[in-house]
Amino acid sequence: MRIVEIQNLTKIYSTGLKKGNVVALDSVSFGVDQGEVLGLLGPNGAGKTTLVKVLLGITSATTGDVLVNGHSPRDPQSRRKVGFLQENPRFPDHLTGRGLLTLAGRMCGMDASEIERRATMLLELVGMGKWADTRVRKYSKGMTQRIGLAQALVADPDLVFLDEPTEGIDPIGKVEIRDVLKRIRDEGKTVFLNSHLLGEVEMIADRVAILSRGKLARVGSVSELTVSKNLYEIEADIGNEHIELPEQMGKIVMVRAGGMTVTLEKPEYVNYVIDQLRMRRINIWSVTPAKQSLERSFLEAVTEGPRETT
Amino acid sequence: MKALLLDTVSELISRKVFVLFAVITVLLLLGVWATWEIRDGLAPQSDMSSSNDVGQLLEPWVATAFSKIMSVFIFFAVLASAGLLPRALEKGRAEFLLSKPLSRAELLLGKLLSVWLAYGAMVLGSALIVYGVTAVVHGVFDLRILLLFAVYAVDFLVWVSVVGLAGVLSGSASWAITAAFGLWLAQWLLSFHEAIKQLASSSLVSNVMEALYYLFPKTDQLGDMAVSLAVGQPVESWLPLWSSLLFAAAMMYLAAWVFNRRDY
Numbered sequence: 360m361r362i363v364e365i366q367n368l369t370k371i372y373s374t375g376l377k378k379g380n381v382v383a384l385d386s387v388s389f390g391v392d393q394g395e396v397l398g399l400l401g402p403n404g405a406g407k408t409t410l411v412k413v414l415l416g417i418t419s420a421t422t423g424d425v426l427v428n429g430h431s432p433r434d435p436q437s438r439r440k441v442g443f444l445q446e447n448p449r450f451p452d453h454l455t456g457r458g459l460l461t462l463a464g465r466m467c468g469m470d471a472s473e474i475e476r477r478a479t480m481l482l483e484l485v486g487m488g489k490w491a492d493t494r495v496r497k498y499s500k501g502m503t504q505r506i507g508l509a510q511a512l513v514a515d516p517d518l519v520f521l522d523e524p525t526e527g528i529d530p531i532g533k534v535e536i537r538d539v540l541k542r543i544r545d546e547g548k549t550v551f552l553n554s555h556l557l558g559e560v561e562m563i564a565d566r567v568a569i570l571s572r573g574k575l576a577r578v579g580s581v582s583e584l585t586v587s588k589n590l591y592e593i594e595a596d597i598g599n600e601h602i603e604l605p606e607q608m609g610k611i612v613m614v615r616a617g618g619m620t621v622t623l624e625k626p627e628y629v630n631y632v633i634d635q636l637r638m639r640r641i642n643i644w645s646v647t648p649a650k651q652s653l654e655r656s657f658l659e660a661v662t663e664g665p666r667e668t669t
Numbered sequence: 670m671k672a673l674l675l676d677t678v679s680e681l682i683s684r685k686v687f688v689l690f691a692v693i694t695v696l697l698l699l700g701v702w703a704t705w706e707i708r709d710g711l712a713p714q715s716d717m718s719s720s721n722d723v724g725q726l727l728e729p730w731v732a733t734a735f736s737k738i739m740s741v742f743i744f745f746a747v748l749a750s751a752g753l754l755p756r757a758l759e760k761g762r763a764e765f766l767l768s769k770p771l772s773r774a775e776l777l778l779g780k781l782l783s784v785w786l787a788y789g790a791m792v793l794g795s796a797l798i799v800y801g802v803t804a805v806v807h808g809v810f811d812l813r814i815l816l817l818f819a820v821y822a823v824d825f826l827v828w829v830s831v832v833g834l835a836g837v838l839s840g841s842a843s844w845a846i847t848a849a850f851g852l853w854l855a856q857w858l859l860s861f862h863e864a865i866k867q868l869a870s871s872s873l874v875s876n877v878m879e880a881l882y883y884l885f886p887k888t889d890q891l892g893d894m895a896v897s898l899a900v901g902q903p904v905e906s907w908l909p910l911w912s913s914l915l916f917a918a919a920m921m922y923l924a925a926w927v928f929n930r931r932d933y
Contacts, residue, residue: 372932417767418932435770443768449761451676453683465672466769494683510765520768 361426362518362549363391363414368423370409370573383409385573386423391566393517396540396550398564398581400557400657405570407553408446411520414551415443428518439467442511446522446553448503452496456487456506459495460513467514474513481509484542486535500527508539519543522553537563561653569660576660584656586648591629594618594644595636602635620649670779677753677783686749687791693745694795697738698802705806731809732817732899736892738799739821742792747828747849750784752842754833759840763933774925781833781921789825793818813899820895820910827886827913828852830920837924837931856885886913 370384383406391397401407412418413425416432430437450459457478464474482488485505490498498506504527511519524540525533540563543550554560560567560581567584569577577584589609595618602619604611608631609623621632629646636643681687757766757780766776796818804810828849835848858865862882866875890909897904 412764412933415764415768417764419930435772435775438768438770441768441770443764445761445764445768447761448765449759450765451680451757451762453680454676458679462672462676463765463769465675466766466771468770 360393361390362393362428363551364424364426365389365410365414366424368410368413368425369421370406370413370418371421382573384413384420384570387570387573387575389568389575389578391549391551393549394547395565396544396552396563398560398567399551399553399570400555400560400567401570401576402661404572405661406573407570408522410570411443411522411551411553415441415520440514440517442514442516442519444504444507444511444519444521444524446526448507450495450503450507450510452494455492455494456482456498456509457491459506460510463510464513469514477513477515478509481512484539485509486532501529501532504528505532505536508536512543516548518549518551520551520553523555524552525554525556525559533559557653557657567653569657571661576663577656581653582650584660585650585653587651589623589626590649590651591621591623591632592618592645592647592649593621593632593636594646596642596644597636598641600639600641602639604632618644670775670782673776673779674783674786677780677787680753681787681791684749686788689745689749690742690791690795693741694798697741697799701799701803701806729896729900731803731807732814732896735796735800735803735814735817735899736821736896739792739796739817739824739895740892742795743821743825743828746788746792746825747832748846750788750829751832751836751845751849753784754780754836755840755842755845758837758933760933767933773929777833777837777925777928778921781829781924784833785826785829788829789822792821792825811899813901816898817895820891820898823910823913823917824888824891826917827888827920830917830924834920834924834927837928852885853888855881856887856889859885860887860889883908883912884916886916888913 366388368384368387369382372381372383374381387406387410399407399410409418413420414427414432415438416434419433425432427437427441428439432438451462454462460478460481461474464477469477478491479488482491485508487502487505487509490502495503495506504524508521508524511521521540525536528536537559540550540552544563550563552560552564564581566578566580568575569584590612597614597619598616602611602614604621607624608628609621612620612622621629623629623632633643633646754777757763767773769776771779800814831849831852832845835845836842839845839848859878859882862878865878869875869878887909891913894904894907894909
């Protein structure tokens with residue numbers, strides 16, 4: 360079941376008469392299924408934060424259709440079971456950490472005893488139990504991120520939007536936050552994760568969407584996006600054989616005793632490589648599309664721009 | 670609404686705004702003590718020896734004094750609360766509020782009415798302390814003073830609505846205060862609308878002045894009305910009350926309309 364549905368979403372910011380308009384999102388369409396973790400990637404200024412703000416009704420769409428929990432973002436019902444941690448959060452600094460969670464819970468219509476129970480549990484979960492009664496204004500950036508994550512989860516949401524949740528957190532803290540995210544995922548909650556950290560997204564996300572200059576460049580599962588159509592791993596008894604490829608077909612990236620890795624201009628050229636090996640009576644054990652890192656896929660997507668994905 | 674009210678009260682306590690009001694209250698109580706001293710000095714020469722007679726003599730004076738006292742309290746309440754809305758709508762903080770399952774109108778009106786209730790309660794509390802002491806010292810105790818407080822509640826609502834609209838439009842506390850000052854100046858000028866009309870040769874100017882007079886709130890005249898009600902005199906015109914209420918309602922509606930269309 361789709362919990363988030365985005366159809367031809369365009370957002371244009373008007374920046375004044377002289378400067379013209381800025382297209383932050385350009386005909387973006389995709390969806391998020393219930394219970395999945397979607398990682399949203401993109402370079403700075405790609406439109407990631409704008410997209411999340413449109414989904415939450417914080418910013419309005421210029422054109423296009425958006426449904427969250429089956430409601431338009433303008434309808435408060437769309438945010439009924441939704442948690443959000445914004446990028447560079449700033450919370451009411453007169454409140455303590457516990458006070459912030461209480462305010463967030465009250466605004467979500469929770470009763471006092473439930474707020475107390477969830478707040479105590481979440482403060483421990485994000486490692487803020489010791490500073491629960493310290494005012495937010497005294498928190499470091501990392502502590503603010505942690506309390507922000509707790510307030511996003513206080514109403515036990517089904518859908519959580521996290522915009523750079525590990526920003527400003529030390530490496531140990533990042534691992535802890537990642538564990539919290541895994542826990543949320545294991546509880547069956549839907550997570551919409553904006554992050555610059557590709558490794559983080561690769562570890563947690565079921566699917567990844569890559570935005571580039573406001574357009575959706577790629578969307579698919581991590582394995583789909585990291586599979587290269589032109590890179591093949593060939594396991595074979597190559598031994599000391601010298602194998603060459605015609606220049607126009609591609610190149611052999613690596614040769615080793617037990618096989619080789621080739622980059623081909625077209626996927627069908629793999630047959631030529633197989634023929635060459637068989638002509639030399641070399642045993643072939645397997646031919647598999649090689650995986651590339653998410654970072655490489657990301658850079659490709661950002662450089663090449665949108666392409667049809669399966 | 671309850672969540673926003675409790676948050677506003679919490680912010681009021683945290684920022685120690687009550688200390689400012691405690692200081693003003695103490696200064697006013699010193700004023701009460703001083704008037705007692707003056708009254709004691711005058712009493713032997715006065716024909717009226719009973720405290721009741723003195724009380725009756727002082728009653729209109731007390732009502733007028735409390736009208737001014739309320740203006741002072743409200744002035745400080747407006748100054749102290751002008752930054753609350755712009756602060757809540759700062760980048761990084763607005764997202765926290767706007768991501769909650771509340772409509773924009775609920776959020777804005779909830780915040781403005783919370784400011785009105787929380788700061789209004791502080792103003793009322795401070796005024797009641799001063800009145801209580803004055804009542805004991807001068808032997809003047811009349812529940813009609815509550816009518817004066819009620820009229821000033823409308824006055825405060827006008828200022829909260831103006832500061833709220835300016836806060837949403839500008840996102841700045843200083844602009845919000847400037848707007849309040851501008852309104853005060855405009856309505857002060859409009860209180861001379863009859864004189865200006867007589868001086869103006871153009872009928873257009875006369876008509877514009879007349880229209881503006883009816884459109885703008887009349888907080889000065891609300892003060893006169895409050896005194897009349899407190900001393901039991903008939904009220905000449907209820908126009909200042911209902912035009913001020915309508916103005917506050919229009920400002921809040923406009924603020925909610927603008928807020929609903931803003932991107933954060």
